Amino acid sequence: MTFTTRFAPSPTGPLHLGHAFSALLGFDLAQAEGGTFLLRIDDLDQSRARPEWEAQIKDDLTWLGLSWPEPCRKQSECHAEYEAALDRLWQMGLLYPCRCTRRDIREALSAPQEGAPIEGPDGLVYPGTCRAERAAWVGRGRPTNRTLRLDMAGALERIGVTDTRPLRFETFMQDLNDAPQNPEKSREEILSGIGDVVLARRDAGAAYHLAVVVDDAAQAVTHVIRGADLHDATFIHTILQDLLGLSRPRYLHHRLIRDAAGKRLAKRDDARAIATYRDQGLSPQELRAMIGL
Numbered sequence: 001m002t003f004t005t006r007f008a009p010s011p012t013g014p015l016h017l018g019h020a021f022s023a024l025l026g027f028d029l030a031q032a033e034g035g036t037f038l039l040r041i042d043d044l045d046q047s048r049a050r051p052e053w054e055a056q057i058k059d060d061l062t063w064l065g066l067s068w069p070e071p072c073r074k075q076s077e078c079h080a081e082y083e084a085a086l087d088r089l090w091q092m093g094l095l096y097p098c099r100c101t102r103r104d105i106r107e108a109l110s111a112p113q114e115g116a117p118i119e120g121p122d123g124l125v126y127p128g129t130c131r132a133e134r135a136a137w138v139g140r141g142r143p144t145n146r147t148l149r150l151d152m153a154g155a156l157e158r159i160g161v162t163d164t165r166p167l168r169f170e171t172f173m174q175d176l177n178d179a180p181q182n183p184e185k186s187r188e189e190i191l192s193g194i195g196d197v198v199l200a201r202r203d204a205g206a207a208y209h210l211a212v213v214v215d216d217a218a219q220a221v222t223h224v225i226r227g228a229d230l231h232d233a234t235f236i237h238t239i240l241q242d243l244l245g246l247s248r249p250r251y252l253h254h255r256l257i258r259d260a261a262g263k264r265l266a267k268r269d270d271a272r273a274i275a276t277y278r279d280q281g282l283s284p285q286e287l288r289a290m291i292g293l
Helices: 016-030 049-063 081-092 102-109 131-137 150-160 187-193 208-218 233-244 274-279 284-290
Strands: 005-006 035-042 095-098 147-150 200-203 223-225 251-255
Touching: 005 016, 005 223, 005 251, 016 102, 016 223, 016 251, 016 274, 035 049, 035 095, 049 200, 081 147, 081 187, 081 200, 081 208, 081 233, 095 200, 150 200, 150 223, 150 233, 200 208, 274 284
Parallel strands: 005 035, 223 251
Antiparallel strands: 095 147, 147 200
16 A cells, blocks of 8 residues: 555645645655655635635745646546535435524524534534424435535444444554544544534535545545644544545644744735745745744
8 A cells, every 4th residue: 555645725825834834744754655745726615716826836835845746636626526425425314404504503502501602623513403304305316506414423323433432543653643642532522522514515515524535535545644623523534434435544633833822824824825935035944944844
């Protein structure tokens, strides 16, 4: 099995130091293992994706000394694969349409009897408002103009996760993992802390959690290297891999690059964009040293 990893940025803004850390770490590990480093363009959100940002991503990574096979996989070109995965989950009876807006969810969770809202890896944990309407869709075709959620309780039952048989995934390079070494969650922890996540959006097709799982399988990715902020999302991805019969990669959730106030960097933080340091005359080696590589 060839070590294969990927760096998968969204072309919605400039790459910053956090992206540099993740991309360089993945490239270095692939080189050390005689493996393959892939660049994937996660451009599902076509309302924000821009060709000029995609071009700058490649320019910045090339300046850092990275290389990858071309052409790159682009999510905007893979909708048929995502639709096939959604069809399979629908036929299993594990998806249901949801008409709730983000505002609806916030208001439902703000009711006094609900207690403090819980923030999960997919945003506020969904209160299940539309789950009761699932029966009305039995025997009907999958709607393509509705938001679709995963029936998490049904999914866990199907893959055999219980409160005495937790869900686990495999990590690697423990000295570089900024996350629990033996990650696991029980059925109750998943239901209360993650809930029925969105797998398709009414106006945009497949959502991130589904697309990334399909992409990694299609590209035979064996090792996923990404920030510790995505640690809990990996439980979602592991569930989907098991439901769809896909191989599980191994995971490394590395430390995040933060600003002076301790806040993790975002694309809007142009002062720490790779291009800014390039324009200031910094060398790739100096940037590596700056981020601890």
